[in-house]
Amino acid sequence: MFADEVGHAFDRVARAADACSRPTTRRILRVSAPTSFAMRWLIPRLDRFHADHPHVEVVVGTVSTLLEDLRGGFDIAIRRGNATEAAWPGHRAVRVIEDIDTLIASPALLERRPIRTPADIEGHVLLASETRAGDWTDWLDTAGLPHLVGLPRQTFDHFFVTRQAVEDGLGIGIGPLPMLAIDIAAGKLTTPLPEIQVRRTGYVAVVPDHAGRMPVIGVFIDWLADEGQRGSPAAPAGQKVLKPDPRDRMT
Secondary structure: OHHHHHHHHHHHHHHHHHHHOOOOOOEEEEEEEEHHHHHHHHHHHHHHHHHHOOOEEEEEEEEOOOOOOOOOOOOEEEEEOOOOHHHOOOEEEEEEEEEEEEEEEOHHHHHHOOOOOHHHHOOOOEEEEHHHOOHHHHHHHHOOOHHHOOOOEEEEOOHHHHHHHHHOOOOEEEEEHHHHHHHHHOOOOEOOOOOEEEEEEEEEEEEEHHHOOOHHHHHHHHHHHHHHHHHOOOOOOOOEEEOOOOOOOOO
16 A cells, blocks of 8 residues: 555656656647636636646637537546546546535625525525536535425526626526635635535546556646645535435536
8 A cells, every 4th residue: 555655656756757857848738628617717727737837838628518528639628527437438537626516696695685594595596507407406405495496597508607697696506616716715706505515526537548648647637636635625514415416417
């Protein structure tokens, strides 16, 4: 066990050294990611990666939904799913980021109509996303309010549109904490009931088998995992958490 851990550590050092060597050689890394993930999580953090690896150029391409097929044209694809060989034929996958949903709202909206208990959501407009269709059902169940599942909702096609509507104060929504950490820190969004959380299937970095073992790919995956741990939400003692359903959609 100790030997394995030491071996992995040396592998990471070797990859980092290789990726940063030959400073005159500029390397391009093509990363495919879901639009919301790219906008709210990956791109705002890329300056930290570039600061340590200035000779690696990360080119980000987005897909509109996590159901998008894996196609050529990328070195790394970030998708929601399990890091099992059977889940990604012809690819290898590494789990990099956990995912937890919770209630989100704009601070201005809560000033007008506070939410101090789960029952306080009555009277608010519920905002939902077609690509995350089960979010409200799961949150209401975890909050002990399954009888409110029939409340009317305003639904948008993608979460990044829903998130903007929440920020604009049009209603309340359910959002993934890892992707909203920057917005929460900036005061654009707030989590009125942070102790009520729904654990989701996390994100994996998927690499085509034909990409081989390019050191820069390993360096980027290590960085993703480190950033995921840095930004992962801590679970308060006594919080209510719904375990992930194996039928979770990759949305």
